[in-house]
Amino acid sequence: MMKKEKLTIVKVGGAVVEDEAQLTQLLKDFSAIEGRKLLVHGGGRRATKVAEALGVETKMVGGRRITDAKMLEVVTMVYGGLVNKNLVARLQANGVNALGLTGADMDVMRSHKRPLKDGVDFGFVGDVDRADGQMLGKLIGEGVTPIIAPLTHDGQGNILNTNADTMASETAKALAPLYDVTLIFSFEKKGVLSNPDDDKSVIPVITRSDFERYRADGTISGGMLPKIENALHAVEAGVSRVIITLATAIDGNSGTAIVGE
Amino acid sequence: MMKKEKLTIVKVGGAVVEDEAQLTQLLKDFSAIEGRKLLVHGGGRRATKVAEALGVETKMVGGRRITDAKMLEVVTMVYGGLVNKNLVARLQANGVNALGLTGADMDVMRSHKRPLKDGVDFGFVGDVDRADGQMLGKLIGEGVTPIIAPLTHDGQGNILNTNADTMASETAKALAPLYDVTLIFSFEKKGVLSNPDDDKSVIPVITRSDFERYRADGTISGGMLPKIENALHAVEAGVSRVIITLATAIDGNSGTAIVGE
Numbered sequence: 001m002m003k004k005e006k007l008t009i010v011k012v013g014g015a016v017v018e019d020e021a022q023l024t025q026l027l028k029d030f031s032a033i034e035g036r037k038l039l040v041h042g043g044g045r046r047a048t049k050v051a052e053a054l055g056v057e058t059k060m061v062g063g064r065r066i067t068d069a070k071m072l073e074v075v076t077m078v079y080g081g082l083v084n085k086n087l088v089a090r091l092q093a094n095g096v097n098a099l100g101l102t103g104a105d106m107d108v109m110r111s112h113k114r115p116l117k118d119g120v121d122f123g124f125v126g127d128v129d130r131a132d133g134q135m136l137g138k139l140i141g142e143g144v145t146p147i148i149a150p151l152t153h154d155g156q157g158n159i160l161n162t163n164a165d166t167m168a169s170e171t172a173k174a175l176a177p178l179y180d181v182t183l184i185f186s187f188e189k190k191g192v193l194s195n196p197d198d199d200k201s202v203i204p205v206i207t208r209s210d211f212e213r214y215r216a217d218g219t220i221s222g223g224m225l226p227k228i229e230n231a232l233h234a235v236e237a238g239v240s241r242v243i244i245t246l247a248t249a250i251d252g253n254s255g256t257a258i259v260g261e
Numbered sequence: 262m263m264k265k266e267k268l269t270i271v272k273v274g275g276a277v278v279e280d281e282a283q284l285t286q287l288l289k290d291f292s293a294i295e296g297r298k299l300l301v302h303g304g305g306r307r308a309t310k311v312a313e314a315l316g317v318e319t320k321m322v323g324g325r326r327i328t329d330a331k332m333l334e335v336v337t338m339v340y341g342g343l344v345n346k347n348l349v350a351r352l353q354a355n356g357v358n359a360l361g362l363t364g365a366d367m368d369v370m371r372s373h374k375r376p377l378k379d380g381v382d383f384g385f386v387g388d389v390d391r392a393d394g395q396m397l398g399k400l401i402g403e404g405v406t407p408i409i410a411p412l413t414h415d416g417q418g419n420i421l422n423t424n425a426d427t428m429a430s431e432t433a434k435a436l437a438p439l440y441d442v443t444l445i446f447s448f449e450k451k452g453v454l455s456n457p458d459d460d461k462s463v464i465p466v467i468t469r470s471d472f473e474r475y476r477a478d479g480t481i482s483g484g485m486l487p488k489i490e491n492a493l494h495a496v497e498a499g500v501s502r503v504i505i506t507l508a509t510a511i512d513g514n515s516g517t518a519i520v521g522e
Contacts, residue, residue, distance in 0.1 A: 053315050073343060081342020082334060085412065085420055089365040093418035099366045104350040106360045106405060135403070142396070144367060151346065157354035159346055
């Protein structure tokens with residue numbers, strides 16, 4: 001089998017793309033990544049602001065946005081239009097041949113409307129069913145850099161608001177048969193810390209057995225547990241490595257790498 | 262030389278995509294077009310509504326929107342996000358492998374900010390410099406149907422609001438070396454009428470010499486003159502035929518065909 005080409009997938013949250021100084025730095029760093037690449041972005045804060053200006057109330061349950069019909073219009077406008085197209089235009093100016101996409105475009109990611117969960121109706125929120133790596137992989141091979149907004153579709157004509165972390169993982173898994181994929185989650189810390197109060201205590205590498213040990217001895221706890229569990233699932237599904245790092249350190253050499261044994 | 266494959270490019274205005282009954286019919290008719298196809302859409306009325314809801318004033322000069330920084334955000338959201346992504350999702354549901362694009366995506370259409378015209382500053386409005394048919398043509402060859410929003414970019418990171426008719430013509434010309442292109446402009450009349458008061462007086466075919474004759478004898482006048490002039494330019498640049506027809510008659514067999522001699 002031929003050695004697979006490297007592909008770097010970066011997920012950035014809304015806070016980064018919505019702050020001009022951070023965004024400029026991110027675009028510079030992302031543009032500097034050598035080889036094939038792909039960006040998945042959020043945009044929640046901007047959506048909240050536009051919703052407010054339109055008089056649409058933002059309701060969150062457990063950190064997740066309740067997406068009624070009006071809020072779906074807002075996120076479709078903000079994620080698919082305002083944030084995505086500005087990222088594309090600015091990356092083009094940096095010499096990156098960017099292509100903005102949602103899951104509906106070329107049917108790259110399909111989802112179903114989330115059923116009631118613990119009595120909560122999240123509305124037009126999609127739980128991902130499948131990602132298609134074939135067309136994406138072909139475009140990437142042609143030198144195109146996909147810029148993915150956190151929206152999918154249900155195959156019945158409806159756009160659904162979708163978690164950007166999940167979309168990044170699913171995209172990485174779908175492309176793993178075609179590329180040597182590094183998936184980078186940008187984050188507000190330098191990586192996974194062995195001491196939450198010490199920013200220098202970044203754990204450089206975590207394998208499944210490391211993770212079980214850190215979990216057992218309490219080194220890793222709380223919100224980091226599902227993050228690393230998801231990263232390990234991606235690695236076990238063929239992604240070469242998942243890196244958790246600062247948004248200002250997406251070069252692939254910083255942060256915590258979650259890898260196979 | 263191999264016979265070129267047929268490609269149908271349809272331009273629809275905002276009024277059609279914003280009315281649910283007309284939109285449903287359009288999507289059905291567009292989906293039924295056989296072979297390769299591409300859609301260019303407007304969305305001005307929706308942009309005006311969203312602008313109003315956001316307290317952004319709409320100013321028009323000579324039928325063209327003045328696009329200040331706030332209005333640029335609105336049209337980027339509405340054209341690139343709301344209208345484009347809903348068209349994509351609904352066409353996917355009809356079995357059309359749609360891909361939403363602006364001119365910034367894959368750098369398919371570049372423009373420059375319009376200079377002052379007769380003292381009027383149109384703001385962030387783009388006059389098209391060039392369209393790239395190569396990547397578009399390749400995607401179309403793979404069975405993808407591009408859905409193009411009326412936005413371009415200047416190559417320096419800025420999105421620019423761009424006339425959808427111009428984008429349709431420029432796209433058709435850029436694809437003419439690769440495909441046998443029929444460009445369909447949907448319109449509020451059945452075609453070019455020899456008697457404006459008689460909807461049945463559609464002129465079926467107009468060549469350059471027909472046009473000169475109709476212009477000289479006054480059969481065609483007013484706003485139809487630049488429309489047909491533009492269509493003739495497209496034909497003279499390699500587009501096989503331009504059809505002016507009702508939005509409900511985009512099958513390529515109705516309306517007025519503007520063709521070479």
